[in-house]
Ligand SMILES: [Fe+2]
């Protein structure tokens with residue numbers, strides 16, 4: 657990360673902080689959604705549980721890894737920058753959808769939005785590291801981007817399955 661940080665330490669810390677805010681929100685989202693999944697009693701939901709739990713644990717690792725990087729660069733992982741406040745508002749918007757009503761399809765939609773941001777965020781970091789020749793940082797970002805890609809696939813699949821199911825049920829003519 658040193659090569660990248662040498663280009664503009666303040667900006668790099670900002671970027672890492674922005675990512676951190678989103679990763680923290682991701683952990684909270686998954687915790688909430690997992691608790692609902694646990695209580696759903698639906699075998700299709702139960703079948704997804706393990707993958708979602710793995711996603712949650714990877715978000716937690718992303719959060720902790722970012723905190724570590726920020727500290728190593730002399731930054732404070734708990735002091736929000738002007739930019740990270742905006743990101744926080746965005747993440748809170750997504751969390752609001754989940755807190756509003758206990759509907760797992762809405763939850764999965766919210767997670768899908770969060771995962772799209774996660775993917776874009778790590779991709780940007782990876783491209784920056786690549787452009788400025790920081791190979792170590794690039795490898796670390798890339799590893800986490802690959803995890804985000806898998807999160808996106810699992811959540812997208814869950815949204816697709818649940819949406820289809822809901823539509824099918826609404827199509828059944830009781831007469
Ligand atoms: Fe993540």
Ligand SMILES: [Fe+2]
Nearest residue numbers: 771774804807
């Ligand atoms: Fe993710």
